Amino acid sequence: MAGAMSKALDIDAIRAEFPILSREVNGYPLVYLDNAASAQKPNAVIDAIANQSRTAYANVHRGIHTLSNEATEAYEAAREAAREYLNAPAHENIVFTKGSTEGINLVASALAGEIQPGDEIVLSIMEHHSNIIPWHFLRERHGAVLRWVGLTEDGSLDMAEYAAAIGPKTKFVAMTHMSNVLGTVTDMAEIVRLAHEVGAQVLADGSQAAVHVPVDVQALGVDWYVMTGHKLYGPTGIGVLYGTAEALDRARPYQGGGEMIEIVTRERVTYNTAPHKFEAGTPPILEAIGLGAALNWIRNHPFEAVHDHEMILYSHAVEGLRGINGLRIHGEAPGKGAVLTFSLEGAHPHDIAQILDRYGVAIRAGHHCAQPLMEHLGVPSTARASFAIYNTLAEVDAFIEALAKARKMLV
Template sequence: MPRKLDLPAIRAEFPILSREVNGHPLVYLDNAASAQKSNAVIDALSGQMRTAYANVHRGLHTLANETTEAFEAARETVRAFLNAPSTDTIIFTKGSTEGINLVASALAARIQPGDEIVLSIMEHHSNIVPWHFLRERHGAVLRWVGLTEDGSLDMDAMAAAIGPKTKLVAITHMSNVLGTVVDVAAVAKLAHDAGAEILIDGSQAAVHLPVDVQAIGCDWYVITAHKIYGPTGIGALYGTAQALDRARPYQGGGEMIEIVEMDRITYNSAPHKFEAGTPPILEAIGFGAALRWLAEFDKAEVAAHEHGLYERAANALRSVNGIRIHGEAPGKGAVLAFSLEGAHPHDIAQIVDRYGVAIRAGHHCAQPLMQHLGVTATARASFALYNTEAEVDALAEALAKARKMLV
């Protein structure tokens, strides 16, 4: 039986939400950058350190066994969260960025000059820069797919961009700026029909949407814990057994090997093949705790709550002269990027912070998208499970005050 979405009780589980900023109650609306942490995560980290910490996989004593069990239990939690077929397909990484770089390193061995990588213009820099490495160092060609007027991915352009030279399609599942949700299963079919692989950046989508990597049919899927109420420095890469088998190791060191001799080496199997050195043990355990906490709630109820917050905020902003909302694709996630005519986003963010409201301002690591939108930066409010309608109203009031000061 899912937990009731009792916001006062839920908020009480997040100690930081009770603090004040500049004499006002904290209104934290920067969740797309990083979400806050519940007692479930805090206690998992501190409890492990207090009672059963040791290095994993290498010891025979009790503490090593207990820590290994907790670490591998977290891997199973991630597997279930993504509906991956096996824990062997779940690689712990430092986050989505390292996961994408791991795939880029694996692909580099097979890239020839003229081979193509297809991207959308709404990708985060983490899903752009590694492919530029392949362009600079291996002669890969980057092909860019645009958007429709409402900020949806142009699927006709995507189909036209994928061809016989395509080796990889790298696409966000949900834009960190526009909130646009991509039909990644349809894109995966286009990629596979052309004999290409597909990597999906699930950094935002995994927070708000149910993710089933088998139903999507992707080769690779990356997530990062700190956006899903978990710790920083930990994330996961899903890869199919076939994709992982083809991929060469990303880093060398302990754990990723079976035999090391002076004149030869044999590698371990996945997932350990890609987890060189001592892993982020405590962070992985905290990651598992965050996902288990999130799994207590009904996903549809959470999504409806977050969508209601977005709509309340968007309606409030639509009534303000000079405010432009960026991205209104059908079914978009709870991310609200906007511009105020005559005001810089940084100034907006600093003024609303005076009233305790935390939003993000900048290019959001999406400069090609900013160029498409015709701006250098936007302000962004992003909503989470623990946010309330009262906080949306506080945002609207703070923005009204900012407008009076700036315009």
């Protein structure tokens, strides 16, 4: 039984909260193993968005009427949920964005005025493109130098190489907290400590980590932290940028428009304080409320139990895949998350994913927006199965069985 997976979690009851999991694909029960790309949504999130739309929708802030006040309360309650989730000191530290990508771009834009030719930005080769391209903008437009940190054989971040990359020219460090390909969890507190020793700011990309790793931004010491709603069982189009009070205060506004101003005249403009300084225009009201519902839903489930459940699934999948000839697993760092990326000799990942879909199994195939990492691994693309709270051992078995069938067809 799925519910027997964990003494602290009733997986059958959890699955019942996700209506999409009851559907079939190509005549087979849906086995959704593409959670690192985007997670499914529980009724708590769906209902929060629908109920707000039905009963109390209006634009937020500055409204005098009842609906605006109610919408503002729900919107700001979502900000408080994000503050609690990240253990930020105050709600002013929480900026709503469209997602992690916009959060990183916001920080890069805010930093642009401080970058001088030759200033160095340190990245790892396992970054998602969203945490690479904004820094290339600073390289192209402001003369920044990108320094790259490699990996050890098991897919861990090479901390000796990282320490060597940090120096007097280091202006900024942008690192994933958990790789979307390898599942590697980085030692963010140590990354921050070494960067701060040379006066550099640190941004942590928590797109994957925020749903699999307990995040305490104060304990980590990061200057910036980003996470995205749709991987946290929440809606698309909403994310969170955490910034320290000092970092937010020194950062220039990202976009101009309503909400982010204090006074506008023909001759001058003065800006609002954080977080509103960075939230120009009508915000994603319903999406933020949905994210708040998702974060509260996650917090209702013991983290250790969820982590244990996901890692049982991952370990079971690894053992099943080891029996398939020609299969290579990428990334086996200690303490990694429940992301299983693999290659099958003689088979293109897209073909693998297409055949698995015939059996109702959804996985991801491609370079996963991590082309520098693919180059390091020596492959153009890979296949990836990623696990979530609602997955079961029976689904893992279905995945292994479908993959064995795919191998027979392709190899």
